Amino acid sequence: MPPTQNLRLTKFGQYGIYLAFLILCIVLAFSTPRFFTVSNLLIIGTQVSINALLAFGVTFVIITGGIDLSLGSMVAVTGVVAATFAHPDTYPLAVPLLAGLGAGLLFGAFNGLVITKSKVPPFIVTLGTMTIGRGLALILSKGRPISNLSDSFNFIGGGNIFGIPFPIIILIVAFIVCAVILNKTVLGRYMYAVGGNEPAARASGIRVGNVKMWVYTICGILSAMGGILLTARITTGQPNAGAGFELDAIAAAIIGGTSTSGGTGTMTGTLIGALLIGVISNSLDLLNVTSYYQQVVMGVIIIGAVVLDGFGKKD
Amino acid sequence: MPDFILTVNQLSKSFSGVKALDNVSLNLRKGEVHALMGENGAGKSTFMKVLIGLLAPDSGEIIFEGKNLHDSNVGETLKKGISMIHQEILIVPELTVAQNIFLGREKSVSGKSGWLWGWLDDSEINEKSEQVLKQLGVDISPKTKMKYLSVAQMQMVEIAKAISNNAKVIIMDEPTSAISDKEVEMLFKMIRDLKAKGVSIIYISHKMDEIFRISDTITVLRDGKYIGTKNATELDQNSLISMMVGREIGQMFPEGNTAINEEILSVENLGKKGKFSDINFAVHAGEIVGLSGLMGAGRTEIARVIFGLDKSDEGMISISGETVQINSPLKALKNGIGYVSEDRKGLGLIPKMSVKDNITLSSMNRHRKGIFINTKREETATAQMIADLRIKTSGMDQKVTHLSGGNQQKVVIGKVLLAAPQLIILDEPTRGVDVGAKFEIYKLIRNLAENGMAIILISSELPEILGMSDRIVVLSKGRQTALLSRQEATQELIMKYAVA
Known part of the structure; x- marks a missing residue:
């Protein structure tokens, strides 16, 4: 059946998020003089970076038809692990970085292993590991924030290169790498296949378990990058950090057009989703709207985005 | 009135x-x-x-x-x-x-x-x-x-x-x-x-x-x-x-004169508890073996075991004379076995993906360069397959769900063919396919056999089985009741063994 009445809405559903983002930016540029300044845009970029990293990770997961609720806990665990090795005059910078990233890799791989071997739904497995992760972060830090970190470590969260905040550089590099993985590699193609129709993917000779292992592992590594960034920015390893981050990340992916039923989604969409969330909360800050209202606005946007996405699928 | x-x-x-x-x-x-x-x-x-x-x-x-x-x-x-x-x-x-x-x-x-x-x-x-x-x-x-x-x-x-x-x-x-x-x-x-x-x-x-x-x-x-x-x-x-x-179809089943060569697949005493037991047959290069039987006779179940989707409980499978353990579709594909499922939507296609992405899905190993997709090679192979199978699509990036049933079926067949099998199992290949496309699929099957492919054809339609097969395995309630040659098989004879 050819597409019919909703053709215009369909088009809007496909590009609606980009359009909405553009319109919002234009409106803000004219209505709020402080919005369109270099320093404010750099602030937004820095604020968005952690959520965007997590959102990239969870986009991979959602495309394969899964979900990862343990992102926020992984941020805490990896931040604490990195902070443990980041005191001044102890280890070279590479040690806390590799320890943090390694912890994220192991945590993600553990998620993937349990999900593929136990056949328990990812929602439940990662709900469990979310709690496990939070506990681990508290155990490793003995429940106390780990402060007194080296300057070189803190540079990751607060430094600039040619005037550009380091987190933004990480964000851009991560975006490019993730987009390449998704669009140009065999693994990326297999992610869409597994999420689009898992039995058919298996019957096509794809090692579905391997694909899932990779996806959750990559998600763990990206969470670790987020954890390290956060720790360096607040110059403290906080066992309670990152609580609720998973929801913002999932929201960014969904606003960006990733279907929760799997099989569709793009990194560009997710990036725009994360930026949209960042711009809105920034502008509400500039307009002196209290954070209570910000949460209400954000919720409305998430639902609105999915409704639009629904129009995009009607064919 | x-x-x-x-x-x-x-x-x-x-x-x-x-x-x-x-x-x-x-x-x-x-x-x-x-x-x-x-x-x-x-x-x-x-x-x-x-x-x-x-x-x-x-x-x-x-x-x-x-x-x-x-x-x-x-x-x-x-x-x-x-x-x-x-x-x-x-x-x-x-x-x-x-x-x-x-x-x-x-x-x-x-x-x-x-x-x-x-x-x-x-x-x-x-x-x-x-x-x-x-x-x-x-x-x-x-x-x-x-x-x-x-x-x-x-x-x-x-x-x-x-x-x-x-x-x-x-x-x-x-x-x-x-x-x-x-x-x-x-x-x-x-x-x-x-x-x-x-x-x-x-x-x-x-x-x-x-x-x-x-x-x-x-x-x-x-x-x-x-x-x-x-x-x-x-x-x-x-x-x-x-x-x-809107035209005369003439001969529905294309004539074929297939020379039958070396053995590709043989199954011996193959069985799966509660599904089928003691299944014995061989398929040779260039041969079409029909699997016939009523619904529930175990046809698809046998195909699923040969393709590694399910595990067998007894018996063995040999490829070109060598016994193989097939425990996954990947293993089956590596052994040169392809399967076109009766369940096109469930096991054949990835509906959200394009014609190209579906068609190359089983053969990414030949369309890659390290971890990256070799897009050029992929596009060449897809264009070739679209031409060979005469798939009607507005382009290779068309979503596969926008194709008609017959063309979707051709995409699945194309996917399996690109994996370069020596044996292909076609499970109800013409189900939900219109008459014109049916005829084309029959011609395609005959062509494949003439080019030396070994084929197992599963079908509920007796004329299809009779018109296409060189030999026919008849199943009844999970047992093999007959192995008929093309010459001796008739509709009545197959039915007799199918209810035996």
């Missing part, structure tokens, strides 16, 4: 400028079975959707019992007495039979008005359901949960639902596509009973023999146009097919 219960006059419907229905008319008598025939894309489903009020026509009128059904929605046409039994049965599995029959009408039974609030008493609907089921001669308890029923039983419940709705016209869309031969007989008996009671039936099916057995009148659509209405007795299979495709 005979008493028509339903008259459709010059119905037209366009979708974004494309005419899906172009002046289609139909007259339905009281108590007749009226078959609606046409290839996929002929406009049957659009016609049905307009009839039940799911789509509004652009022009034309529908007169039901003398009244114009103008602007009726689905609920209203249902109340007036037009019901449809959909091909994919729509039921709520966790509810009981009675609850399904009266779904949405719970209150109407007791005559109480109101909606959503208030107590429900199942005893009343159970009683009424029992009456209707008994009237239809169906032995199902109204208190059984729907999920415990077979597909055929669910269908009968749907018919019961239509009857309890006082349906005067029942539309059946491919009602026999998922039920066994025995169940088909029960369905046909039920249809004859309904006819006797004055209920009219519009019957849609691709199966020729059924059409001639059950229908009184046949209307043919082609490309959205009304071609003609004939009494079933005036037509035979060939004249009906030429009405449908």
Whole structure:
């Protein structure tokens, strides 16, 4: 059946998020003089970076038809692990970085292993590991924030290169790498296949378990990058950090057009989703709207985005 | 003028400028079975959707019992007495039979008005359901949960639902596509009973023999146009097919003179508990071996084991004389075995992906450079396959769901062929495929065999098995009852062994 009445809405559903983002930016540029300044845009970029990293990770997961609720806990665990090795005059910078990233890799791989071997739904497995992760972060830090970190470590969260905040550089590099993985590699193609129709993917000779292992592992590594960034920015390893981050990340992916039923989604969409969330909360800050209202606005946007996405699928 | 219960006059419907229905008319008598025939894309489903009020026509009128059904929605046409039994049965599995029959009408039974609030008493609907089921001669308890029923039983419940709705016209869309031969007989008996009671039936099916057995009148659509209405007795299979495709088909099954060479696959004493046991046959290069049997005989189950989707409990599989352990589809593909499933949507296609991405999915190893996709090679291979199999698509980036059934099937076959197998298992390759595309698929199968491919063909259609196979393995209830050569096989002989 050819597409019919909703053709215009369909088009809007496909590009609606980009359009909405553009319109919002234009409106803000004219209505709020402080919005369109270099320093404010750099602030937004820095604020968005952690959520965007997590959102990239969870986009991979959602495309394969899964979900990862343990992102926020992984941020805490990896931040604490990195902070443990980041005191001044102890280890070279590479040690806390590799320890943090390694912890994220192991945590993600553990998620993937349990999900593929136990056949328990990812929602439940990662709900469990979310709690496990939070506990681990508290155990490793003995429940106390780990402060007194080296300057070189803190540079990751607060430094600039040619005037550009380091987190933004990480964000851009991560975006490019993730987009390449998704669009140009065999693994990326297999992610869409597994999420689009898992039995058919298996019957096509794809090692579905391997694909899932990779996806959750990559998600763990990206969470670790987020954890390290956060720790360096607040110059403290906080066992309670990152609580609720998973929801913002999932929201960014969904606003960006990733279907929760799997099989569709793009990194560009997710990036725009994360930026949209960042711009809105920034502008509400500039307009002196209290954070209570910000949460209400954000919720409305998430639902609105999915409704639009629904129009995009009607064919 | 005979008493028509339903008259459709010059119905037209366009979708974004494309005419899906172009002046289609139909007259339905009281108590007749009226078959609606046409290839996929002929406009049957659009016609049905307009009839039940799911789509509004652009022009034309529908007169039901003398009244114009103008602007009726689905609920209203249902109340007036037009019901449809959909091909994919729509039921709520966790509810009981009675609850399904009266779904949405719970209150109407007791005559109480109101909606959503208030107590429900199942005893009343159970009683009424029992009456209707008994009237239809169906032995199902109204208190059984729907999920415990077979597909055929669910269908009968749907018919019961239509009857309890006082349906005067029942539309059946491919009602026999998922039920066994025995169940088909029960369905046909039920249809004859309904006819006797004055209920009219519009019957849609691709199966020729059924059409001639059950229908009184046949209307043919082609490309959205009304071609003609004939009494079933005036037509035979060939004249009906030429009405449908607009030309003479001639020889349905292409002649082949296949030289049979070395053995590719052999199975010995293959068995799986509760499914099949003691299966023995071999397939040679260039040979087509048919697997025949009634529904539930174990044909697909054997294919699934050979392809590594399921594990066997006993026996062994050899490829070119060497015993192999096949425990996954990946292993099967590596051993040169390809499988085109009967379940195109479930096991064949990734609906959200493009034609290209689907077609190369099993052969990414030849379309990659390290971890990266070699797009150029992928595009060349896809273009070649689209040309070879004559896949009708607006481009290789077209979403596969936008293709017709026959072309989707070709995409799945293309995917398997690109994996370069030496043996290919085709499980109901022409199911849900229209006549023209069927013929093309037969030619393709014959071509593959002539080029040395070993082929296992699974089919419920006996003419297909007889027309294509060099040898035929007949199965009955999971046992191998015969291995026939092309020369000795006849329709009667196969049936004899299939029920043995």
